[in-house]
Amino acid sequence: MKQQGMGSYRWTICALLFFATTVNYLDRQVLSLLAPDLSKQFGWSNTDYANITAVFQFVYAISMLFAGRVVDKLGTKAAFVLAILVWSIGAVMHAFALGLGSGMASVLNALGLAAVPVSIAGFMIARAVLALGEAGNFPAAIKATAEYFPKKERAFATGIFNSGANVGAVLAPICVPLLAAVWGWQAAFVAVGAIGFVWMGLWITFYEKPEQQKRLSKAELAYITSDDAHSGALAGAAGLALSWVALLAYRQTWAFAFGKFMTDGVWWFFLFWLPKYLSAQYGMTSSDIQLPLAILYSMTMIGSVGGGYFPTYFINKGASPYDGRMRAMFLIALFPLVVLLAQPFGYISFWVPVLLVGIGTAAHQAWSANLFTTVSDMFPKRSIASVVGIGGMAGGLGGVLITKIGGWLFDHYGALGQVSTGYTIMFSGCAVAYLLAWCVMKTLVPRYQVITEPSA
Template identity: 30%
Template sequence: MQKETGLLQKKRVWIYAFLFTLTLINYVDRVSLSVASKALKDEFDISPVAMGYLFSSFVWLYFIALIPMGYLVGRFGPKKVNGYGIGVWSVATACTALSTGFISLLSCRLIMGMGEATTYPAGARVIREWMPLRERGMATAVFHSGSLVGPAVGAIGFGWLITAFGWRIAFVVAAALGFVWLAAWLKWYAHPSKAPWLGSEERKEIGQDATAAQRGKPAAAALGLSGLARSRSMWAIALSHGCAVYATYFFLTWLPSYLQAEKGLTVMSSGIYTAIPYLGAAILAIIIGRISDKVMRPEAAATGQRRLVVASVLLASSVIFLVPMLESTWAILFVITVSLATCASAVSLNLSLVNDLVRAEDDVGTAAGFITAVGNLFGLLAPIVTGYVVAGSGRFAMAFVVVGVLLVVGAMLSMFCTRRPIGDSASMAAVGG
């Protein structure tokens, strides 16, 4: 038997590169305002309350646009929709450099959020089109890991640009990265059936797992948003996703404050210590995604068995319960790294689970938009709830408990409520659809 060619020798490795750099640029642009906040406060005399609104404004249109963008991905395909998305958010990032005060900054962030709403629905559809079913766990982990590397790269790179050239030039450089990515995307991306640079053997390999898993079954008709919303599995995945995203937003927004307030770290030290778990989590999340693919046969994945891996990593992430009991900063960082990595794995594996269970390819973008929207609703609540908990108790201990409880709840939802395929007539009949 001929030995299987390694992934790095496959042409689709370039699709992995597209997916990783897409989310990396996405999160570099998201963190840019935080890094530039001091310079913006000094130049425009922006109050802390107004700056808080600027920080949150990105999510406003992002949250609203996620499901519509998922529909557009299903209607027009990921190449066109994702191209418009990164084009719009890169223009908004560039225009930030021309801002003259709060209103113009707010407008740019709102438009940027709307543009970035294409990322996850389009990325999920790209994975569905390009990756053999046995690779989807790792592919989604690579895709999502850009969101872990992006904040670290953005904090360091953007900080250096602001120090060396000023905040306006920094936003121009950030926008330029998006335009370079867009040019490469428009030139080289295509559906695998139409990509001229893809060999026939690899093209056949890309589709063979899904074909084997679906052999003997008729092609599924698209359900649309209303049909997806009638599936118990869809809601269970979305709520489990929300529990994981709550934890990731908790880390993103409150980890530096926790390290400063309870561990006595300086602002600079807390930034470095915050970057360590993110970089470690990115590596571990890809490894976990690869392992999930190795232990998962295509036929098993198509029947929702990946839910067992999702439940396992969510339970592992609940190790965050231990943080209030630890004294050593390095021990705390180790636990946070494990929790963040397994939590990030749950986010990416839930996107893989959607790809496994959703029968109609045209529904994948809408389904990804749906669970991402629910996840971001939980994410919006995370910093607010944490603020009240910390204010009420005077410490972070109970905030870590809240996160741990949600992660356990998410694990139970994944284990027991995501068994049914989404789109089979029998499963839809079971929920009255």
């Protein structure tokens, strides 16, 4: 219960995490919005585009593993500064993709190797750098949330900052095509990438560890650390620094990783492929898709914030935080099933798949807010970012798989004049992924169990 005069500085930190996540998704979505035009300009096939996006997802996956460990070692403040510095540079590098590609082609030719087409090579390099930095966002944000919020508020706080992904996805289709139309596609990458440097200054100014934060009242600090104060086992566990090998010995780690593997790729599929889907299926241009995508991703904000708050209904009825989250996640996993209807009824209007996919993506954000928080429910604070990193790697690899499958399906059925069939297959897989993930997670961790000591 909220204490009188306690203060609310922890929500300032949440606002900074929201801002960072917004920038994170703005930067990664610029390419997908410009993809229909860039594909025509540079002659990319669906497989070419899939290869470019797969580079992002593969580097992101590998980097997530190390990002979690870096965050745990460097601390939240320094690690977040490093992450956004790298990803902002990577975002701006897209504007110089042709030069980067020419340089790579020269190196490959000198080595006697076959050169990748200049445009593809350049965007691959830029996407790799972007992914390297962006991998630090969620491990750092989840760790900051665990540092600044008691358990009962963490899913709600996670839902709020995670909704920055939705805001970024809403703002991008509004701003990016306009920037590209007025100043060219290179300017769109530069302008959006530069926003990260603004956030960096705010983070350096306003973030410190809670125990070192002068803007935090004693009452609010006591409230934040109330879980540790009332749980001797967990307080003792807070000082542990579990190794990757030790973490992989726990079913809790595998449950989180499988949940990410099955569902992260669904979100990325919709994020990276929806503009191309609307272009291929309905002949829509970059300007045509602005309103549908803005509405779709506005729907996801409801899912993110509402989904983060949803478990409190079960927790207030006596369920443990983990059990309450799992009950909520089961109900959330049912909503993406409506995506099964997107293609069969898409002939009515493009609004049918847009709204049904909007329900699915809103459910994903609700799922994601709770999935992330299961880690802070069960693991000591000093290992949270490492576990998030392991799960992030699994999610990234799942994203690579779904992207490559999608690119192949769309080219295969497109050549047969049946492009809608490829999307029907992909939408069907996305719809059932959450229920499958929940069943496996529940099997691995049927009951709430806190990690209190490293494996022998």
